[in-house]
Amino acid sequence: xxxxxLLFANITVxxxxxxxxxxxxxxxxxxxxxxxxxxxxxxxxLSILIFAIYNYEEGGLQFDLRLTWLENVAFLxxxxxxxxxxxxxxxxxxxxxxxxxxxxACLISWSIEYRNKDFFILxxxxxxxxxxxxxxxxxxxxxxxxxLAVLPMYLLIGVWGSSSNFGTYxxxxxxxxxxxxxxxxxxxxxxxIGIFATFVEAGQGTFDLPALGQVTYDETFQKTFYPLFMLGxxxxxxxxxxxxxxxxxxxxxxxxxxMLHAGVLMKLGAFGILRVGMSLFPEGAEFWAPxxxxxxxxxxxYGAISATAQRDxxxxxxxxxxxxxGFVLMGLATLNPIGVNGAVLQMFAHGxxxxxxxxxxxxxxxxxxxxxxxxxxxxxxxMPRFVAFFAIASLSSLGLPGLxxxxxxxxxxxGLFKTYPLFGALGIAAAAITAVYILRLLSAAFFGPLNEKWxxxxxxxxxxxxxxxxxxxxxxxxxxxxxxxxxRISQSVLALPGIG
Amino acid sequence: MDWSxxxxxxILAGWAAMVVSLDLFWGRLRKDQLAYVAAAGALVATLxxxxxxxxxxxxxxxxxxxxxxxxxxxxxxxxxxxxxxASAQYVKDRLLHAGEYYALILLTAIGGIYMAAAKELxxxxxxxxxxSFSLYVLTSYAKFDLKSNEAGLKYMLLGAFSSAIFLYGMSxxxxxxxxxxxxxxxxxxxxxxxxxxxxxxxxxxxxxxxxGFKVAAVxxxxxxxxxxxxxxxxxxxxxxxxxxxxxxxxxxxxFGQALLPMADDWRWIIAGLAAATMVLGNLVAIQQHNIxxxxxxxxxxxxxxxxxxxxxxxxxxxxxxxxxxxxxxxxYVITNLAAFVCVIVYYNQTGKDEVADFGGLAERAxxxxxxxxxxxFSLAGMPLFAGFTTKFILFQAAAEQDLLWLSAIAVTMSxxxxxxxxxxxxxxxxxxxxxxxRLPIAWLEYGVIGVLTVGxxxxxxxxxxxxxxxxxATNAVFQATQAAAAAGVGP
Numbered sequence: 009x010x011x012x013x014l015l016f017a018n019i020t021v022x023x024x025x026x027x028x029x030x031x032x033x034x035x036x037x038x039x040x041x042x043x044x045x046x047x048x049x050x051x052x053x054l055s056i057l058i059f060a061i062y063n064y065e066e067g068g069l070q071f072d073l074r075l076t077w078l079e080n081v082a083f084l085x086x087x088x089x090x091x092x093x094x095x096x097x098x099x100x101x102x103x104x105x106x107x108x109x110x111x112x113a114c115l116i117s118w119s120i121e122y123r124n125k126d127f128f129i130l131x132x133x134x135x136x137x138x139x140x141x142x143x144x145x146x147x148x149x150x151x152x153x154x155x156l157a158v159l160p161m162y163l164l165i166g167v168w169g170s171s172s173n174f175g176t177y178x179x180x181x182x183x184x185x186x187x188x189x190x191x192x193x194x195x196x197x198x199x200x201i202g203i204f205a206t207f208v209e210a211g212q213g214t215f216d217l218p219a220l221g222q223v224t225y226d227e228t229f230q231k232t233f234y235p236l237f238m239l240g241x242x243x244x245x246x247x248x249x250x251x252x253x254x255x256x257x258x259x260x261x262x263x264x265x266x267m268l269h270a271g272v273l274m275k276l277g278a279f280g281i282l283r284v285g286m287s288l289f290p291e292g293a294e295f296w297a298p299x300x301x302x303x304x305x306x307x308x309x310y311g312a313i314s315a316t317a318q319r320d321x322x323x324x325x326x327x328x329x330x331x332x333x334g335f336v337l338m339g340l341a342t343l344n345p346i347g348v349n350g351a352v353l354q355m356f357a358h359g360x361x362x363x364x365x366x367x368x369x370x371x372x373x374x375x376x377x378x379x380x381x382x383x384x385x386x387x388x389x390x391m392p393r394f395v396a397f398f399a400i401a402s403l404s405s406l407g408l409p410g411l412x413x414x415x416x417x418x419x420x421x422x423g424l425f426k427t428y429p430l431f432g433a434l435g436i437a438a439a440a441i442t443a444v445y446i447l448r449l450l451s452a453a454f455f456g457p458l459n460e461k462w463x464x465x466x467x468x469x470x471x472x473x474x475x476x477x478x479x480x481x482x483x484x485x486x487x488x489x490x491x492x493x494x495x496r497i498s499q500s501v502l503a504l505p506g507i508g
Numbered sequence: 509m510d511w512s513x514x515x516x517x518x519i520l521a522g523w524a525a526m527v528v529s530l531d532l533f534w535g536r537l538r539k540d541q542l543a544y545v546a547a548a549g550a551l552v553a554t555l556x557x558x559x560x561x562x563x564x565x566x567x568x569x570x571x572x573x574x575x576x577x578x579x580x581x582x583x584x585x586x587x588x589x590x591x592x593x594a595s596a597q598y599v600k601d602r603l604l605h606a607g608e609y610y611a612l613i614l615l616t617a618i619g620g621i622y623m624a625a626a627k628e629l630x631x632x633x634x635x636x637x638x639x640s641f642s643l644y645v646l647t648s649y650a651k652f653d654l655k656s657n658e659a660g661l662k663y664m665l666l667g668a669f670s671s672a673i674f675l676y677g678m679s680x681x682x683x684x685x686x687x688x689x690x691x692x693x694x695x696x697x698x699x700x701x702x703x704x705x706x707x708x709x710x711x712x713x714x715x716x717x718x719x720g721f722k723v724a725a726v727x728x729x730x731x732x733x734x735x736x737x738x739x740x741x742x743x744x745x746x747x748x749x750x751x752x753x754x755x756x757x758x759x760x761x762x763f764g765q766a767l768l769p770m771a772d773d774w775r776w777i778i779a780g781l782a783a784a785t786m787v788l789g790n791l792v793a794i795q796q797h798n799i800x801x802x803x804x805x806x807x808x809x810x811x812x813x814x815x816x817x818x819x820x821x822x823x824x825x826x827x828x829x830x831x832x833x834x835x836x837x838x839x840y841v842i843t844n845l846a847a848f849v850c851v852i853v854y855y856n857q858t859g860k861d862e863v864a865d866f867g868g869l870a871e872r873a874x875x876x877x878x879x880x881x882x883x884x885f886s887l888a889g890m891p892l893f894a895g896f897t898t899k900f901i902l903f904q905a906a907a908e909q910d911l912l913w914l915s916a917i918a919v920t921m922s923x924x925x926x927x928x929x930x931x932x933x934x935x936x937x938x939x940x941x942x943x944x945x946r947l948p949i950a951w952l953e954y955g956v957i958g959v960l961t962v963g964x965x966x967x968x969x970x971x972x973x974x975x976x977x978x979x980x981a982t983n984a985v986f987q988a989t990q991a992a993a994a995a996g997v998g999p
Binding site for chain 1: 831891907912916919922930934938972979
């Protein structure tokens with residue numbers, strides 16, 4: 009189908025924009041912003057188009073595009089390695105999510121002055137990698153883009169990030185950047201080994217995922233190698249106890265990078281478990297599901313409890329991401345259609361919501377230069393629009409009906425109660441703790457009498473408002489009318505082996 | 509004998525003599541102009557060698573001019589070309605006797621080419637010595653620098669020792685097979701070898717040790733850090749490029765052709781060496797503070813990866829591991845040269861080569877910092893760049909031949925290597941520069957670094973043309989192997 013070029017454009021538009029920006033002299037900061045935003049808007053529109061055009065009644069892989077990349081390698085068989093792009097109902101919401109978040113992140117980044125040319129180049133490179141992962145149907149390129157998404161991280165955090173001073177100790181941005189990079193690449197080591205093993209075991213001479221999915225793998229092999237994918241991708245999904253990079257990294261990162269990272273990149277991990285681990289090794293997934301469930305639940309509870317103890321606004325959001333990604337992993341571990349459905353919905357819901365959170369925290373930090381919750385107070389009197397936006401993210405986070413978070417969590421919990429009622433109860437407990445820290449944060453920082461120290465704060469800037477509004481539209485859209493999402497996702501979830 | 513087959517090497521040798529004479533008789537010629545003359549010679553020889561593409565001719569059973577030879581003629585010609593250009597400023601500022609310097613670089617290339625072209629043991633040995641001796645001299649070329657003298661002496665003593673071991677291994681193999689020709693050895697080994705097993709095994713082990721020294725495999729790597737650190741910087745770059753690639757060119761010929769029938773006996777030794785080499789090289793690199801020593805240890809780690817390609821060779825298996833190895837070799841050499849040229853340019857301006865001295869380079873020379881970052885990411889095996897593509901294919905080729913455990917170690921070590929490369933990148937981008945002045949970079953330097961960086965991207969994003977070239981080169985070796993095996997089994 010010719011529409012495969014839409015997917016190709018999603019990968020190449022950011023690269024082309026990065027090349028154009030490279031050619032602009034660094035003194036022309038405004039032009040750099042315009043080019044980046046134009047590219048981001050293009051991706052935004054493309055993603056919506058892909059989401060809308062995808063025919064959910066037909067289901068399966070659509071927008072198929074195959075470009076041969078390397079041939080005549082004897083062990084690769086006659087097809088060699090090809091750039092095989094296609095999306096199914098699970099990838100489509102993820103592509104949409106990426107399009108939304110990059111557009112919002114780009115708008116937020118207009119305020120960056122220091123070397124903004126380099127910043128946008130790296131940011132666009134990252135997005136190209138993210139789109140690549142969600143759209144690739146070839147393991148070589150899946151992994152290629154997966155690493156590409158991690159590649160610019162170190163510099164993005166190290167150069168444009170911020171350090172946190174806790175009085176007795178300092179978490180520097182260099183520390184956060186190195187920790188994040190090492191954890192993520194370390195996780196991909198396991199994935200790398202898993203891919204080699206799968207290729208050899210399948211003996212098909214191809215990295216093509218649909219072709220590899222046709223093979224029935226030996227049960228012992230599945231049980232041995234599934235954990236590599238589960239843990240390797242799990243690191244990126246914030247799987248407890250390998251989540252520690254996530255709060256430190258997200259806090260150190262500049263706003264746009266936190267948005268993309270917590271909003272989209274963590275989903276790459278969960279998506280990888282689903283796309284590679286569970287669809288290739290159903291028996292392995294079944295065997296290890298209890299482990300994934302226990303780790304996911306621990307992460308959900310641990311993240312929520314840790315968030316309660318944080319004093320830094322951004323650390324609260326960082327730990328809440330760990331907690332919410334715990335829900336995603338719990339949903340995946342149920343292995344029943346409704347739970348997995350919920351997991352994918354949660355990936356989208358959490359992505360948009362956490363991007364909004366980080367955008368708002370960034371908007372506040374730009375003015376206040378601190379993030380200590382208890383030093384604020386009554387900000388709502390000065391920044392009503394800001395607080396309204398933050399409150400919407402908060403309410404979605406604690407699962408208020410009518411917003412995206414509710415739909416997703418409801419599905420996950422129903423799925424959990426079908427298979428593991430005890431863990432369903434624990435999940436609800438984690439959601440309850442979420443309500444505690446979120447509401448406490450709102451009341452302490454934003455409501456109540458105004459702390460005179462903050463009388464100088466102004467309402468957030470127009471671009472920040474636009475970015476927030478875009479995200480809110482999708483939070484509300486999915487909350488009120490989840491059908492377009494559910495239709496697309498459930499088709500493809502049912503088609504996965506071992507679900508049902 | 510068809511003497512015309514050796515024309516590219518006549519050109520190189522003649523050019524070397526000409527460069528020395530020019531330096532001697534034309535006093536007004538600037539030292540950097542000698543570099544351009546020498547570079548032109550390397551380029552001419554490279555172009556001339558293209559005449560023999562797809563030929564398969566033998567020079568008196570000593571040398572074979574096939575695609576394999578042509579490939580390495582082009583490869584080493586270009587390595588010499590870039591080394592000459594990269595040396596121009598450095599030699600002008602810091603070294604005496606420029607004529608001999610460039611002549612030695614051209615002669616080293618001849619040694620490397622004949623190591624790839626050799627059809628029999630003695631020719632291979634003599635070529636190896638030609639390469640080694642030129643490099644010994646080049647290493648100690650900074651005459652008044654004690655470190656350079658020490659490095660040259662260490663390199664020569666250990667090199668002589670390893671040559672003796674290699675020679676002894678050759679003599680044992682010759683003793684039991686009664687021939688020095690690779691094809692003859694392969695034929696002799698295809699039959700029943702139980703009677704000669706011990707002497708043969710000893711010979712093979714000694715040859716592995718001798719060649720292991722040349723390519724700097726653990727535990728024969730001890731000379732590398734000192735030689736790298738002491739040698740003049742462009743020479744370090746040159747050693748890291750040509751000594752390894754020529755070593756592996758011979759490795760493939762020797763183990764992919766002559767000794768291939770015995771693969772089951774030596775595969776595991778090489779696999780073990782590979783594991784030890786990549787683990788030690790990458791772990792020790794973490795502790796280095798000098799960028800030359802760091803790159804030395806990282807290059808040892810890379811040798812571990814390359815040895816996987818040899819370990820994955822099997823008598824009846826495909827020639828892929830060799831192709832993957834050469835692909836990785838080329839990618840590595842381009843990347844490493846790019847990294848070294850950046851370091852050389854920086855050193856020319858500042859005279860500093862500690863990692864800490866690179867602080868704030870992104871402010872002082874953005875282009876240099878960017879290209880060095882690209883090269884380092886490529887060495888670490890990150891996508892878009894040569895390192896990712898070539899490592900992926902090499903590791904997969906090894907995994908295909910029951911070496912998944914080795915691939916697993918390789919991936920882990922590759923991950924560890926990212927750490928120490930990031931430390932350099934951190935210095936360049938996250939640290940404030942001590943001085944704010946911009947570093948002036950000459951057009952030639954922009955050009956050399958730019959071309960090499962484009963090469964890094966090209967191998968990483970569009971490896972097909974290079975892979976086709978590599979494949980036809982290694983096929984030339986393996987077809988000869990199969991022919992020899994057929995001849996040996998026949999009668």
